[in-house]
Amino acid sequence: QVQLQESGPGLVKPSQTLSLTCTVSGDSISNDNYYWSWIRQPAGKGLEWIGHIYTSGITNYNPSLKTRVTISVDTSKNQFSLKLSSVTAADTAVYYCARGQRWLQTFDLWGRGTLVTVSS
Amino acid sequence: QSALTQPASVSGSPGQSITLSCTGTSSDVGGFNHVSWFQQHPGKAPQLIIYDVTNRPSGVSNRFSGSKSGNTASLTISGLQAEDEADYYCSSYTSSTTLVFGTGTEVTVL
Numbered sequence: 167q168v169q170l171q172e173s174g175p176g177l178v179k180p181s182q183t184l185s186l187t188c189t190v191s192g193d194s195i196s197n198d199n200y201y202w203s204w205i206r207q208p209a210g211k212g213l214e215w216i217g218h219i220y221t222s223g224i225t226n227y228n229p230s231l232k233t234r235v236t237i238s239v240d241t242s243k244n245q246f247s248l249k250l251s252s253v254t255a256a257d258t259a260v261y262y263c264a265r266g267q268r269w270l271q272t273f274d275l276w277g278r279g280t281l282v283t284v285s286s
Numbered sequence: 287q288s289a290l291t292q293p294a295s296v297s298g299s300p301g302q303s304i305t306l307s308c309t310g311t312s313s314d315v316g317g318f319n320h321v322s323w324f325q326q327h328p329g330k331a332p333q334l335i336i337y338d339v340t341n342r343p344s345g346v347s348n349r350f351s352g353s354k355s356g357n358t359a360s361l362t363i364s365g366l367q368a369e370d371e372a373d374y375y376c377s378s379y380t381s382s383t384t385l386v387f388g389t390g391t392e393v394t395v396l
Contacts, residue, residue: 212390213375226383270338271320271379276331
C-alpha cells in the first residue's frame with residue numbers, strides 16, 4: 167500500500183526558509199504516471215496548490231508563490247521536498263504532500279499533513 | 287490564479303439529495319474535463335471522490351456523482367447520510383498548466 171509522510175520543523179521564524187520532505191513508501195517515486203505535489207491549508211481556510219514536480223525534474227508552481235518556492239526530488243531516497251523562502255505568518259498552515267495522476271490531473275493519494283507555524 | 291467559486295455552505299436532511307457547485311472560467315473548469323472533487327472531514331486529509339468530472343475512484347460510494355455545464359461543475363450527493371457531513375473542494379486543471387482549488391463548501395446534515 168502506497169503511503170506518503172510529511173516531515174520537517176513545525177516552527178519556522180519569520181523571514182526564514184520553510185523546509186519539508188515527503189517520503190513515499192510502497193512504490194517507486196520514479197513511476198512516470200505520477201507527479202508529486204505540495205498543497206497547504208491555513209487553519210479554517212481552503213486548500214491552496216503550491217506546486218508539483220515530475221521525477222524528470224520538470225516543475226510547475228502556483229504563480230502567487232513562484233518566486234519563493236522550490237520543489238525538488240531525490241529518487242534514491244524516494245523523497246521529494248519543499249522549500250518556501252522569506253516566510254511570514256501568512257504561511258502558517260497544514261502542509262500536505264500528495265501524489266498527482268499525470269493523465270488525470272488530480273490528487274489520488276495524500277499524506278496526513280503537517281502543521282507549520284511561522285512565529286518568532 | 288483565482289480560486290474557483292463554491293457556496294460556503296449547503297445543508298440537507300438525511301435521505302435527501304443536495305448539489306454543490308464549482309464555478310470557474312473558460313481557462314479552467316470550462317476548458318478542460320480535469321475537474322475533481324475532494325471530501326475532507328475535520329482534522330483529516332482530503333480524499334478524492336470524483337475525477338475527470340464524472341468518474342469515481344474505486345471504493346467511493348455511487349451516491350456521489352459529478353457533472354459539468356460550461357464553466358460550472360457540480361457534485362450531487364444522493365441519499366444524504368450523517369457521514370457525508372464534511373467540507374468539499376473542487377479542483378481544476380488550468381490553461382497555465384497549473385491546478386486550482388475551489389473555495390470549499392461545508393455540508394451539514396440536518
